[in-house]
Amino acid sequence: MENAIVYFQNNGREYFGLLMGHIGISFVSVLAAMVVAVPLGIVCAGRPRLKSIAEAGFGLLRIVPSLAILILLIPIIGTGVKPAVIALVLLAVPPILINTVQAFLTLPPEMLEASLAMGMNPREQFFKVKLPLAFPLMFAGIRTATVEVIASTTIASYIGAGGLGDIIFTGLALLRTDLLFIGGGSVAVLSLLTGYLMDRYYRYITRWQP
Amino acid sequence: MAAVTFKDVYKQFEGMGYPALDHVNIEIAEGEFVTILGSSGCGKTTFIKMINRLYEPDAGEILLFGKQIRDKDPVQLRRRIGYVIQQVGLFPHMTVGENIATIPHILKWDKERINAQVDAMLLLVDLEPQEFKNRYPAQLSGGQQQRIGLARALICDPRIMLLDEPFGAIDAITRENLQNELKRIHTESKKTYIFVTHDIREALKLGTKIMIMNQGQILQYGTPEEVLAHPADGFVEELIQTSGVSESLLKDGDGI
Ligand SMILES: Nc1ncnc2c1ncn2[C@@H]1O[C@H](COP(=O)(O)OP(=O)(O)O)[C@@H](O)[C@H]1O
Ligand SMILES: [Mg+2]
Numbered sequence: 001m002e003n004a005i006v007y008f009q010n011n012g013r014e015y016f017g018l019l020m021g022h023i024g025i026s027f028v029s030v031l032a033a034m035v036v037a038v039p040l041g042i043v044c045a046g047r048p049r050l051k052s053i054a055e056a057g058f059g060l061l062r063i064v065p066s067l068a069i070l071i072l073l074i075p076i077i078g079t080g081v082k083p084a085v086i087a088l089v090l091l092a093v094p095p096i097l098i099n100t101v102q103a104f105l106t107l108p109p110e111m112l113e114a115s116l117a118m119g120m121n122p123r124e125q126f127f128k129v130k131l132p133l134a135f136p137l138m139f140a141g142i143r144t145a146t147v148e149v150i151a152s153t154t155i156a157s158y159i160g161a162g163g164l165g166d167i168i169f170t171g172l173a174l175l176r177t178d179l180l181f182i183g184g185g186s187v188a189v190l191s192l193l194t195g196y197l198m199d200r201y202y203r204y205i206t207r208w209q210p
Numbered sequence: 211m212a213a214v215t216f217k218d219v220y221k222q223f224e225g226m227g228y229p230a231l232d233h234v235n236i237e238i239a240e241g242e243f244v245t246i247l248g249s250s251g252c253g254k255t256t257f258i259k260m261i262n263r264l265y266e267p268d269a270g271e272i273l274l275f276g277k278q279i280r281d282k283d284p285v286q287l288r289r290r291i292g293y294v295i296q297q298v299g300l301f302p303h304m305t306v307g308e309n310i311a312t313i314p315h316i317l318k319w320d321k322e323r324i325n326a327q328v329d330a331m332l333l334l335v336d337l338e339p340q341e342f343k344n345r346y347p348a349q350l351s352g353g354q355q356q357r358i359g360l361a362r363a364l365i366c367d368p369r370i371m372l373l374d375e376p377f378g379a380i381d382a383i384t385r386e387n388l389q390n391e392l393k394r395i396h397t398e399s400k401k402t403y404i405f406v407t408h409d410i411r412e413a414l415k416l417g418t419k420i421m422i423m424n425q426g427q428i429l430q431y432g433t434p435e436e437v438l439a440h441p442a443d444g445f446v447e448e449l450i451q452t453s454g455v456s457e458s459l460l461k462d463g464d465g466i
Contacts (some may be wrong), residue, residue: 114295120316121285
């Protein structure tokens with residue numbers, strides 16, 4: 001415990017930098033995964049064949065551990081932030097993709113018909129009815145992906161991406177349990193806090209549900 | 211000019227052995243309150259959905275206020291037709307106010323006009339605007355939801371209203387109130403209403419004309435008095451008898 005206090009006294013700035021790096025990498029990865037998975041999911045929902053191909057492909061990626069993907073990527077793009085983000089995006093796409101497809105496939109048919117009967121054109125129907133009704137389930141996928149990414153970003157430090165994993169790997173190298181404790185604890189707190197905030201937001205966006 | 215004209219309209223859904231609408235001919239005059247009566251599966255919903263082009267006929271023509279609907283853009287057409295269905299029709303993620311303003315939003319009315327009209331519609335269906343505007347459908351009773359459904363359909367003052375069993379899932383007392391209010395709104399507006407029900411008492415009470423359907427065909431179209439006094443055939447006669455409604459009941463008026 002004392003060690004931890006000493007650590008923060010001496011390395012406060014560095015710690016803050018690693019924390020911000022961790023958040024930054026996670027954030028960019030989830031954002032990029034959304035940019036890929038949301039449109040892909042919406043397209044897949046209307047095309048059963050494409051849907052099974054995409055789900056099988058990303059499902060396969062999912063069983064390969066992210067560390068393995070990281071190591072496989074080293075010869076191709078080297079080390080650093082870039083391969084880390086790529087591996088994290090691959091990790092984050094499946095839950096968002098699957099939930100997006102599911103959300104758009106389970107839209108209540110009577111809502112779709114009601115919106116047509118009101119005289120909405122396809123664009124209005126998409127933005128006023130389909131997307132808002134699908135959003136909670138999509139967001140649940142984004143939440144799952146985010147928590148997974150925050151945990152996995154720790155491993156990305158192994159190939160030089162930075163982040164809180166640096167503290168853990170340093171601790172392992174120097175056999176210092178206080179560093180393991182600080183690094184691991186920080187990741188845990190960050191991931192719990194993010195999960196909590198996202199749950200709060202989920203409750204906000206589903207306030208209309210009974 | 212007739213509000214709605216069906217000329218030899220035929221519709222058979224894929225995979226079905228018999229037609230949902232079997233050479234239907236009808237002319238509905240403007241201002242009528244038509245109640246469509248018939249057992250489940252006889253084509254009532256199909257008839258209604260053809261008018262706002264949710265379904266297209268296989269053959270025949272449909273005219274709305276003298277114009278071929280197949281020549282119109284379905285999207286534009288639907289914005290001018292009020293449409294009310296059983297409870298499920300409200301958008302759950304929109305507040306009451308947003309639900310009622312659905313079509314005005316699409317039509318890009320200005321904000322003040324929308325607000326004023328939403329309030330007016332809520333008052334019309336006997337709900338206090340300030341109390342209900344910001345609620346979500348899940349926070350309303352079935353009867354209140356149905357009032358909102360009516361308000362949403364009425365806001366653009368459509369010349370024709372299509373109502374598909376709107377009071378089907380509502381308890382008897384609330385239903386009675388809603389029927390009375392709908393009748394009042396119709397009488398004040400002089401618009402054309404087409405109302406599907408499988409409750410003969412409701413059909414007799416609300417309709418200025420009753421249309422009785424069976425197996426995709428219209429068996430009889432006439433005033434409640436005509437239908438009760440001169441049932442077109444055995445089916446209609448049986449329908450009246452089994453429901454226990456008699457002509458004397460109709461004359462008493464309030465009994466129904
Ligand atoms: N979208 C559809 N696809 C296939 N068959 C349908 C569809 N809509 C209605 N039908 C069939 O057409 C017939 C008439 O249905 P409908 O008009 O809904 O009857 P009602 O409203 O009188 O209960 C029924 O046999 C029904 O199964
Ligand atoms: Mg029906």
